[in-house]
Amino acid sequence: MTLTKHELRQGRISFAVWTGAISVLLVICLLVFPEMKGQMESISRLFAAMGSFAAAFGMDRLNFGTLTGFYAIECVNVLGLGGAFFASLIGISALEKEERDGTAEFLLTHPVSRTRVVTEKLMAILLQIAAMNLIVLLVSLFSICAIKEAIPWREILLMHFACFLLQIELAAICFGISAFLRRGGFGIGLGIATALYFLNLIANMSGKVKFLKYITPFGYCEGVDVVTDGRLDVRLVMIGMLFAVFGVAAAYRNYCRKDIH
Amino acid sequence: MDAIKTEGLTKYYGSSDRLTRGIEQLSLSVEQGEFFGFIGPNGAGKSTTIRTLLGLISPSSGEAQVLGMDIRTEKEKILARTGYLPSEAVFYPGMRVRDILKLSADLRKKDCRNDAAALCERLQLDVSRKVDELSFGNRKKVAIVCALQHEPELLVLDEPTGGLDPLMQREFFEILRERNGEGTTVFLSSHILSEVQRNCTRAAIIREGRIIACDSVEALSRSNAKRVSIHGRMDLASLGRVKDLRETQEGCSFLYSGEIKVLLAALADGEIRDLSISEPDLEEVFLHYYS
Numbered sequence: 001m002t003l004t005k006h007e008l009r010q011g012r013i014s015f016a017v018w019t020g021a022i023s024v025l026l027v028i029c030l031l032v033f034p035e036m037k038g039q040m041e042s043i044s045r046l047f048a049a050m051g052s053f054a055a056a057f058g059m060d061r062l063n064f065g066t067l068t069g070f071y072a073i074e075c076v077n078v079l080g081l082g083g084a085f086f087a088s089l090i091g092i093s094a095l096e097k098e099e100r101d102g103t104a105e106f107l108l109t110h111p112v113s114r115t116r117v118v119t120e121k122l123m124a125i126l127l128q129i130a131a132m133n134l135i136v137l138l139v140s141l142f143s144i145c146a147i148k149e150a151i152p153w154r155e156i157l158l159m160h161f162a163c164f165l166l167q168i169e170l171a172a173i174c175f176g177i178s179a180f181l182r183r184g185g186f187g188i189g190l191g192i193a194t195a196l197y198f199l200n201l202i203a204n205m206s207g208k209v210k211f212l213k214y215i216t217p218f219g220y221c222e223g224v225d226v227v228t229d230g231r232l233d234v235r236l237v238m239i240g241m242l243f244a245v246f247g248v249a250a251a252y253r254n255y256c257r258k259d260i261h
Numbered sequence: 262m263d264a265i266k267t268e269g270l271t272k273y274y275g276s277s278d279r280l281t282r283g284i285e286q287l288s289l290s291v292e293q294g295e296f297f298g299f300i301g302p303n304g305a306g307k308s309t310t311i312r313t314l315l316g317l318i319s320p321s322s323g324e325a326q327v328l329g330m331d332i333r334t335e336k337e338k339i340l341a342r343t344g345y346l347p348s349e350a351v352f353y354p355g356m357r358v359r360d361i362l363k364l365s366a367d368l369r370k371k372d373c374r375n376d377a378a379a380l381c382e383r384l385q386l387d388v389s390r391k392v393d394e395l396s397f398g399n400r401k402k403v404a405i406v407c408a409l410q411h412e413p414e415l416l417v418l419d420e421p422t423g424g425l426d427p428l429m430q431r432e433f434f435e436i437l438r439e440r441n442g443e444g445t446t447v448f449l450s451s452h453i454l455s456e457v458q459r460n461c462t463r464a465a466i467i468r469e470g471r472i473i474a475c476d477s478v479e480a481l482s483r484s485n486a487k488r489v490s491i492h493g494r495m496d497l498a499s500l501g502r503v504k505d506l507r508e509t510q511e512g513c514s515f516l517y518s519g520e521i522k523v524l525l526a527a528l529a530d531g532e533i534r535d536l537s538i539s540e541p542d543l544e545e546v547f548l549h550y551y552s
Contacts, residue, residue, distance in 0.1 A: 010355075101354070106347075106350075109340060110369060111337045
């Protein structure tokens with residue numbers, strides 16, 4: 001566990017900044033909800049006039065005036081995108097940063113196997129994602145209590161769980177790519193998260209490209225679908241987790257054979 | 262048992278259509294307890310050899326054992342008993358020296374506090390400072406402590422004195438001699454020949470990825486090349502095997518590795534006012550092999 005602890009220490013500032021930023025944004029969103037609830041009629045008219053743009057965010061299918069609808073559209077977007085960026089960045093930099101910063105020589109001339117390096121770094125990523133999601137969930141629940149709304153437990157937990165799975169998938173894919181890189185991971189990580197986010201928006205806008213939902217993890221993390229179906233789309237989740245397994249397997253396979261310069 | 266043994270060790274970089282030579286058919290043996298020098302200029306293959314031995318890169322072909330263990334299959338066991346000092350020490354940003362030393366010890370699952378404290382004191386290393394604030398020389402000291410604190414059986418040093426001031430270099434070699442006296446094998450890769458000549462018992466010279474000479478430092482210095490210095494004139498063209506020619510107003514000086522009879526005949530035919538023939542130092546031997 002030495003290396004996992006070391007990774008957690010090294011990443012503590014980034015973890016605090018991302019967790020803090022996502023939490024603050026969620027609190028702000030929830031604090032403005034009571035005001036928006038009072039203007040529901042005008043907001044609904046506005047969304048109706050937005051056409052496919054509203055469809056892209058699922059705003060045409062849920063009532064924005066209820067906490068569940070608001071949470072599914074606003075808060076899940078914040079957590080989905082913010083969490084995706086955080087997960088991609090910690091995943092893509094995990095192995096690549098050792099070579100980029102020149103610390104791989106220090107680390108790998110100690111009696112630690114490459115397999116152990118990959119395993120302990122992966123554990124650090126999973127722990128950071130789990131801790132971030134737990135903190136963000138608690139902040140959300142406290143905020144809902146603060147605005148004196150009833151907590152829609154099932155929907156909230158399902159949406160947060162979907163976001164957690166999305167982050168696991170993205171982190172695992174980026175982790176796999178990280179094993180092939182020597183530098184330049186940040187751009188790739190952010191690029192992947194952004195591209196997958198927009199793929200889901202496109203899939204929402206047109207029925208012809210619905211298949212994109214099978215590619216992007218944002219497909220099963222769609223708050224509107226989770227709330228209307230009352231469950232996660234298991235098929236999409238399974239495909240996503242398969243991508244994650246491929247990512248992790250690629251990380252083990254390549255990093256254990258890689259020449260460190 | 263040999264501390265290091267390689268047989269035809271070869272490493273090529275790059276893809277199959279564009280291979281770059283790292284080391285080629287490198288065969289070397291370093292006995293346990295030796296203070297061994299590994300000499301060669303930049304790009305000769307010194308670091309590739311070390312990186313291959315330590316498992317950072319995989320060999321393309323050939324065999325190698327370190328402390329009797331195979332570098333491919335027993336990498337972690339080798340590293341547990343080896344201390345490595347890189348030419349350029351890089352550490353994790355934001356960490357203090359004491360944290361780096363503890364991390365290194367923890368990765369080895371050893372309590373090295375006593376050794377670390379003693380080494381830091383001798384090297385005048387402040388453990389409370391952040392590694393980002395340290396000079397190149399002080400970072401080198403941190404790397405020295407990391408390499409030595411777990412009392413390894415084999416020390417692999419890659420250009421170890423870069424950045425250290427002369428007093429620290431002296432203290433460092435003093436520590437190395439003590440460890441060597443206690444049985445530690447020291448493998449010193451360097452292009453500072455005086456360093457190798459002063460400290461090593463045996464040395465190998467590497468050129469373009471291949472070992473071109475390997476012998477005791479004394480024997481290497483006593484190679485058939487002689488440093489000939491003359492005051493006066495002589496016909497150097499008739500000598501043939503002349504290297505490192507340095508001409509002055511008074512005469513000239515050169516390395517000669519041919520037949521002594523030919524040299525004596527050329528000297529006898531020349532107008533020589535003064536003459537000295539001496540054993541070359543290791544630096545001159547190096548030039549002899551490289552020029």
